[in-house]
Amino acid sequence: MTTQQTLGPAIRVQGIEKSFKDLNVLRGVDFEVARGSIFALLGSNGAGKTTLVRILSTLLKADAGAATVHGFDVAAMAGDVRESISLTGQFAAVDEVLTGRENLVLVAKLRHLKDPGAIADDLLARFSLTEAGNRRAGTYSGGMRRRLDIAMSLIGNPPIIFLDEPTTGLDPQARIDVWQTVKALAANGTTVLLTTQYLDEAEQLADRIAILHKGTIIRNGTLAELKQLLPPATVEYVEKQPSLEDVFLALVGDTGDESNGAAETSAADRTVAARKEPR
Amino acid sequence: MTTHVLGDTGILTGRSLRHILRSPDTIITTAVTPIALMLLFVYVLGGAINTGSDESYVNYMLPGILLITIASGIAYTAYRLFLDMQGGIFERFQSMPIARSSVLWGHVLTSLVSNLISVAIVIGVALIMGFRTGASVGAWLAVAGILILFTLALTWLAVIAGLSAKTVDGASAFSYPLIFLPFISSAFVPTDSMPGPVAWFAENQPVTSIVNTIRALFAGDPVGSEIWIALAWIVGIFVVAYAFAIAAYRRKIS
Known part of the structure; x- marks a missing residue:
């Protein structure tokens, strides 16, 4: 690992713009995420949440503006950014042909960690997947698949985790499981940036909430601050x-x-x- | 990070080889069509085909059948690559600190392994049907080398298709013309039996020189200059397909 601890915010986004052909998806986005906090990007479908996450996780290049993740510029030092992050995308990124355990071992090997088997067994236990560990991931329910997906993202303990709509399509119980996992991560010092279209999810989890609307952040604050924007209750x-x-x-x-x-x-x-x- | 290219490629090749082990039908279906063609040509049509040599017909047509095997086998590579991109696993790999080219090379090496297995099955069936060769070890190695290069060249074509396809059907449809190409070549009948323009096309397309070279190697005949034409075609396709595949990949991941 070449990552070194850097001071300053975990994520800093300045004036990010991105358009696809003549569709302006992001038109100047600015925000910062403090280390060890949970930051929620709230927005309706098509607000640009996924585009922003893809830029921050080095999958997409911005047209203008700058962003640093863990102190590394996402455009110039993409390799260092990838060492510092994990991405859990909107659609569970598991290999359906492999078993749950093989999925975890695969990621552990690709992160060049020692003893991938032990890491996999540990995560299977933490995410209540031990029994299902030797079944193909293709046979899992939506909730199990999402748990496996998040477990794969935790391998190697990256300091920053992106969760793009982590509970979309989950039943209430699976959703609560995911929330507990996210809270536990932040309690251990991991910075979490999550996107969601569920207001209660942001309310439950986030230290700060930014509302992304039509390509810009229209409000950014704690839940209490956002509530003060309206007349007193x-x-x-x-x-x-x-x-x-x-x-x-x-x-x-x-x-x-x-x-x-x-x-x-x-x-x-x-x-x-x-x-x-x-x- | 470049130091991980080999290791990461190995890990990802292991992953997609496991896919093949879990659905061996991809190897079997790859081998079934060429075997059926071989049965059809040897036992139904072959009796009426005059190849102008005293070789058995199965000896004559096996090289072309091997190329058809490979041309149909690589479609699965485009298919697997396309499925990776459709699910989230491709993006997960791209957001991880791994050598980016290893994602493609994992699929390419898997294609090589599975196609060689299919080719071995087809040769096995050909032996049962009476295929015989007095080829030396060196000639066998030369045949293997040509088939490996041919697989790699076509696999990179499959990578382009897999990366740029919009639907699953589109990802594998590109291989149909490749499968058809050997029929308009010296693979099943001598080109001089064809009418002028068709014969001209057959003699100047890549399959004919490759088929003639492999046929000569199996028969223990001198290969002459044909092997250089065959290699030039294969290496040319390899280089062009590789360049376009990498360009398509860059567009995809930038």
Whole structure:
């Protein structure tokens, strides 16, 4: 590994522009991501989130502007950037013909790590895939495939991880599993940049949230800062009906270790203070 | 990072070879069509074909059959490359600190291995059908060398198709003209039995010189200058296909 620890933000993006033919996807994007934080890029479909992630992970070159990842310029020092990152794209990047374990061993070998087999077994255990480890990844469910995909991204402990819409298409339980993984990563000092179109996902996970709209960042701040952009909330008491997600999770039971509050308390007759924005 | 080219290529070749082991039908289907053609030509049509030599017909047509085997086998390389790009695994490799060319070379070497296995199966069937050769070890090595170069050249053509195709069908359709080319050559009938313009085309396209060279090597005849024409064709196709494939790859990953 040639990466050395560098000071400054984990990711710095300045004036990035990108167009495809006459379609301006990114028109001057600026933001910084602090080390060890979770940064969410929020935007609807077509906002340019994936294009930005592809530029930051050296898959695509920007037309203008500059970006550094882990202190390395993405255009000039792409090789060093690749040593410092891992990308989990929108579509689970697993080899469907290989087994789960073989997928992990493959990535460990390509990262030139010692004892790929032990690394693979460890990750299979961490992501509850040990039993499925010797089955072809093509037979996995969407949630298992996504877990395997994220596990492959953790090999070699890259300091920065890009997650492009990590929970799109997952069932609620699998989504909570992914959230726990992301929180655990940040707790260990990994910088996470994730894109999402789910507002609650950004709210749950991110230290900072940037809203990407029509190719530029229109707002960037903590959740509290973003909430202050609207007139102060009035407090009203409303009976909280259980959401279908609460019902689903309560019925299927097991939701993992930390986040099963919704399932354990009887959600039906709770009354909580809910924020309601004045119209 | 260039120091990893060989290691990374080895790892990625191992990966796609495993794909072949798990779906051996790709090797078998590659071998089935040439074997069927061989049966058709030897036992149905061959009796009516006058090759102008006293060799057995299976000896006469085997070189052309081997080229057809390779031309149909490389379509799987385009197919596998296309599937890699469609799923996310190609982008995962590109975002990792590995030698970028090794992603292509892994597929190319896999193509070489699987095609050589298919070729060996076809030669095995030909031996059962009465193919005999008195070729020396040196001649066998020369045949192997020509077939390996031919596979590499066509595989890089397949890489272009795999990288630039928009659909799975498009990724493999490019091989049909290649499979057809041996029929308009000296592979099955002598070119002098064809009408003028067709004979001219047959004599001046790559397959004829390659087929004649391999046929001479198997028969233990002197190969003459034909081997140089054959090698020039193969190396020429190799160089041009390689250059276009790398250019297509650059466009893809930049």
